[in-house]
Amino acid sequence: MLRLLKFLKPREWFFFLINVVFISTQVFLDLKIPDYMTQITQILQTNGSLGEIINIGIRMVICALGSLGAAIICGFFAAKIAAVFGKRLRGTVFNRVQEFSKEEIKQFSTDSLITRSTNDITQIQMIIAIGAQMMIKAPIMAVWAILKIYGKNWQWSLTTGIAVLIMMVVIAIIGIFALPRFRRVQKLIDSINRVIRENLTGIRVVKAYNAEEYQENKFEKANEDLTKNNLFTGRLMGMLNPMMRILMNGIGLAIYWMGAYLIYNAGYMEKINLFSDMVVFTSYATQVVVSFMMLTMIFIMMPRAQVSANRINEVLDTKPSILDGDVTEVKDNIGEVEFKNVCFKYPDAEEYVLKNINFKVKPGETLAIIGSTGSGKSTIVDLIPRFYDATEGEVLVNGINVRDYKLNILDNYIGYVSQKTILVSGTIRSNIDYGDNGKGNITDEAIQNALEIAQAADFVNKLEDGVDSYVAQGGTNFSGGQKQRISIARAIARDPAIYIFDDSFSALDLKTDKMLRQALDRETSHATNIIVSQRIGSIKNADKILVMEDGEMAGLGTHEELIKDCKVYQEIAYSQLSQEELA
Incomplete structure (x- = not known):
């Protein structure tokens, strides 16, 4: 995972530092509110004026609004860092795959490369977006809150420590069962991607052989495996929210129960201080628990992102054999x-x-x-x-x-026409003037001449938009013979030294066939032809x-x-x- 951070450029690291500043500001403002609560409690117990309470209340509202503003700015920069990172990583993976020969493509499989270029990068992008906030905010808040409550009362501190320990144990137990399932998710996505791609690519064969039920069963199995895996992890993770709420409410209840006992046995002036400390301690203890919860959530999410990072690194580390x-x-x-x-x-x-x-x-x-x-x-x-x-x-x-x-x-x-006809979405013109031939753009005259040699001019000129007519993905809006002739025209338009058919x-x-070969003999007599x-x-x-x-x-x-x-x-x-x- 750390290896992929090299795709963050100085500009993103600058945004990251800005994020740290605003997150620290947000934590400071969040932890300042309990201090104001202490002051209000003390004013109420000493019969202070309403104006003082309103004045402190206004400060609390300002802190809350400031915290909200800081959170919005943090979210903006975190999303920007993650989006730019994802864009750059996707581009790098795509370019590396472009360098692969057939050997490397077969090594990974097309379905897996699609998943690695999309879903895997999304997983890492998510952890970057969350990490730019939670992974910074949680330790800062935990340390700051602990310093705030340090030395207040050992009974309350012990209660907070026990709550944190229980939370860690619960999350560890959930993690033991959930993490192996997280590791399986990406492979299951590969599998379902493969089944869907097979079905869409071979839809004609599927229909011709009445194999819809077979394909449905095949998809159902892959879908069932992925669903069961996600349900299992989802239910385990779903247990965290009620457990955290029980802990946070429980710690508040425990602190107030102990506080009631301590206040009951304290002197008059000490009662006032204990009551103020109890109110503030409850808020800080909740912040400590929330901070550790955020950290552990990150640690649970990290393994899935790490699996995705390893899969992407496999692609980036594969050296092209050609x-x-x-x-x-x-x-x-x-x-x-x-x-x-x-x-x-x-x-x-x-x-x-x-x-x-x-x-x-x-x-x-x-x-x-x-x-x-x-x-x-x-x-x-x-x-x-x-x-x-x-x-x-x-x-x-x-x-x-x-x-x-x-x-x-x-x-x-080389002008190469493959055994399997390949057309890309666009127009007939863009399919013929395709790629870089080292000679610049192909002229309209050259395109028309190539279509005539390939015996494609007749049907192309009859189309409403001619050479600018739309070509669907894979050329599905043309017949097999029409696609072959457009592919042949693409090779002829390059005017290469070697033709491979x-x-x-x-x-x-x-x-x-006869007319096309006769035209080729005339027009490509200067070149080498391999058929x-x-x-x-x-x-x-x-x-x-x-x-x-x-x-x-x-x-x-x-x-x-x-x-x-x-x-x-x-x-x-x-x-x-x-x-x-x-x-």
Whole structure:
């Protein structure tokens, strides 16, 4: 928890010091009121004038209003400190997650990262807001009140001490049972977050298979676990309020009971002093109990915040496995991609996914990658933009190992269209002119040209707002084929040196597929094209075709060469096309 305080800048520490000043003022004014009560008691017992009582009463009202004003100012600064802290911490966590590769994302899981970036930070923000008040106010008030009652009467002091001890024991017992439950809360929130996200993401499959009841039961279990945990802790914490009230009323009753006995056995003048001390002592003793109650409440809340802080520190302490290199500029072989004896296995996996992959694609050439499901096609293209790093061997872009590039420079060479179509909320224009391509903003002409090449201009121009038409989150207001074409247009608009299409034409009909590829051949003939596909008819004109089987190269060559010599390619080809079509 203390490590996260580094996110408080000098300005917030200055606000914190202001808070200390106003809290001290508030405590002083709160503890000044019992002194005035003593004076009023003495005036009443000595038959003083009404004017004196009114004068002291006005001072008490001023102290009460001053205390209220100080409390409002303290609340304002505490909220400001907590809000700025939360904003800065959320930004830091978000930026760190942006640096993660797929390896780190899988290590935490998406659901857990969402909880850590939201609920966990909220827990810490709450403890900062409360801590900026209670954690300062409680010890100041406790010490000040104890000094006020010190030496007044040992019987009353002993009663106050016993009350504080009972309160500590009760809170310790509650804490023993509640703290383990607090530690479980964040993991249970992760779980319910995961179930909700799964349901929303796969809502079509859920409905198609009539699996609503199954999903409801799954959610019900996660919700039940979280509810039971919160009910248990809530009931335990709910016991604190009546216990504190019993203690505070009990201590007042005990002090008055002892006071009555002491006053009864005292002399006349001593009776007056004892009565005044008893009234004041009751107020101060209550303040002492309240102070210790605030401290113990903080200590009970702290473990949950500490769990959240540990979870956030795990994210911040995780070093990205994909690090920047030093290369910022390349002048030769722009667009060339080469794999040299590349082997790859996923972190913590025993078996290699790729084994001894070797090929070279020069600018102006098209490499197609084909193979059965799970043969390693997508993994190959994932190594080029460094979503993962090769376990063995070298992946070269422009003749330079991809590990040596600064990541943003490497990304600017690549136009990547993923297997899963990703559109972000906004407009068609903002989805195409997306990110930094190292060349500045993309012009309207370039956007229109990209849409035409991607065969998307027809449906986009028919929309009421054209390229400024609204895109819902995930592109849910477009069909699968429309989303794919917009994603392809996004890559084309960057005008990169290397195009990577990871099975990016699967949602297109054969006619659109053919037209799109013909347009790509014309417009991207200067660039390197790497295409992952399942369709022989779509890739047979490629300059090179890489055939994959079980993570190994089963063949590399042209369509004509492979149809003669590569058994795996022959099986794929004959399963899709007749011999006449292949001829």
